[in-house]
Amino acid sequence: MIVASPKPVTELKKLIARHDKxxxxxxxxxxxxxxxxxxxxxxxxxxxxxxxxxxxxxxLELTQIxxxxxxxxxxxxxxxxxxxxxxxxxxxxxxxxVQAIAERFPHKPVYAALNTQFLGILEEQAVWTEKCxxxxxxxxxxxxxICPVTRCAxxxxxxxxxxxxxxxxxxxADRPCAWQLIYTRLKNINQLDRLDTIVPPKDWRPSWHAGAxxxxxxxxxx
Amino acid sequence: xxxxxxxxxxxxxFCCNYCAYAAADLAGSKRMQYPASVRIIHSPCTGKxxxxxxxEAFEKGIDGIxxxxxxxxxxxxxxxxxxxxxxxxxIREILDQIGVGGERLKMVNLSAAMAPTFVERVRExxxxxxxxxxxxxxxxxxxx
Ligand code: SF4
Ligand code: SF4
Numbered sequence: 309m310i311v312a313s314p315k316p317v318t319e320l321k322k323l324i325a326r327h328d329k330x331x332x333x334x335x336x337x338x339x340x341x342x343x344x345x346x347x348x349x350x351x352x353x354x355x356x357x358x359x360x361x362x363x364x365x366x367x368l369e370l371t372q373i374x375x376x377x378x379x380x381x382x383x384x385x386x387x388x389x390x391x392x393x394x395x396x397x398x399x400x401x402x403x404x405x406v407q408a409i410a411e412r413f414p415h416k417p418v419y420a421a422l423n424t425q426f427l428g429i430l431e432e433q434a435v436w437t438e439k440c441x442x443x444x445x446x447x448x449x450x451x452x453x454i455c456p457v458t459r460c461a462x463x464x465x466x467x468x469x470x471x472x473x474x475x476x477x478x479x480x481a482d483r484p485c486a487w488q489l490i491y492t493r494l495k496n497i498n499q500l501d502r503l504d505t506i507v508p509p510k511d512w513r514p515s516w517h518a519g520a521x522x523x524x525x526x527x528x529x530x
Numbered sequence: 531x532x533x534x535x536x537x538x539x540x541x542x543x544f545c546c547n548y549c550a551y552a553a554a555d556l557a558g559s560k561r562m563q564y565p566a567s568v569r570i571i572h573s574p575c576t577g578k579x580x581x582x583x584x585x586e587a588f589e590k591g592i593d594g595i596x597x598x599x600x601x602x603x604x605x606x607x608x609x610x611x612x613x614x615x616x617x618x619x620x621i622r623e624i625l626d627q628i629g630v631g632g633e634r635l636k637m638v639n640l641s642a643a644m645a646p647t648f649v650e651r652v653r654e655x656x657x658x659x660x661x662x663x664x665x666x667x668x669x670x671x672x673x674x
């Protein structure tokens with residue numbers, strides 16, 4: 309899923325400083341699960357913003373709504389009515405959600421309340437880790453299902469580097485060495501022979517280096 | 531406007547059922563005195579007190595909040611009080627950032643037998659909040 313984290317309250321306050329009627333929009337999918345932009349987080353941010361503005365003598369008229377998914381027009385439609393009564397929209401969705409809403413409301417300011425971080429998983433309660441960069445050409449099969457592109461600090465395709473110690477990464481001892489994980493995993497699944505092959509430099513063309521990507525699937529087009 | 535000397539801070543004490551509420555009850559049975567402006571809200575566990583409950587009370591103009599739970603390690607639900615501490619820490623940060631003041635929120639851990647500690651902590655928060663003055667939101671909230 310997409311993992312995001314809330315912007316500090318002080319930053320959020322600045323974002324909407326010039327508006328008096330604002331719509332806070334939560335998203336019911338990834339950012340609800342990662343406790344950053346669901347109904348509850350929108351609620352807490354709303355308390356904070358209303359209080360901050362009352363104290364400053366510039367009260368804020370706040371409407372809150374959480375839709376199923378901000379990255380789909382089908383759900384964004386529900387915002388038309390509440391949005392028509394406000395000066396600006398603050399999206400608690402990921403960057404895609406914010407932009408989807410902005411496209412749908414071309415004449416309304418739309419702000420991001422979250423910092424969108426990465427594609428990752430929930431490791432334990434309230435701890436998330438990054439697993440995939442979305443490189444567009446998945447090589448997981450070669451590495452026993454552990455992505456060195458994302459999880460090795462040096463993105464080495466023929467690791468480990470010389471700094472791997474005690475199974476930890478030399479760049480950040482908080483992190484397991486991805487290459488140690490790859491080795492252990494390949495051993496467990498009897499595929500250590502994969503390490504005999506030198507992996508050629510990665511083809512980054514399918515990645516994002518040339519701007520935003522687009523996927524068209526003719527078989528599903530109508 | 532409220533003149534200093536006349537103003538009594540309004541405080542909510544969220545008390546967990548198993549320790550803090552029992553301690554408050556014991557304080558009552560022992561006829562121990564504490565400021566009358568403190569209102570006790572009986573909660574199953576401090577872990578059940580959501581951040582929203584505390585924020586809502588501040589938005590409505592309460593001057594201070596005491597969250598009172600069991601001693602660490604003594605929670606009836608094992609770690610409700612530990613979670614409450616993390617949540618109150620987070621709210622204190624928010625209260626500081628928005629200008630309400632984190633000092634208005636305190637957490638205390640005590641056992642059911644610690645009535646004197648309960649009374650002492652209540653007095654402390656009343657004094658701390660008195661020094662801070664009324665909740666700055668009160669002006670715009672009207673009569674609390
Ligand atoms: S190889 Fe690319 S697509 Fe596959 S997990 Fe790694 S970053 Fe993601
Ligand atoms: S220690 Fe391991 S994860 Fe860290 S940079 Fe070296 S090979 Fe990559």
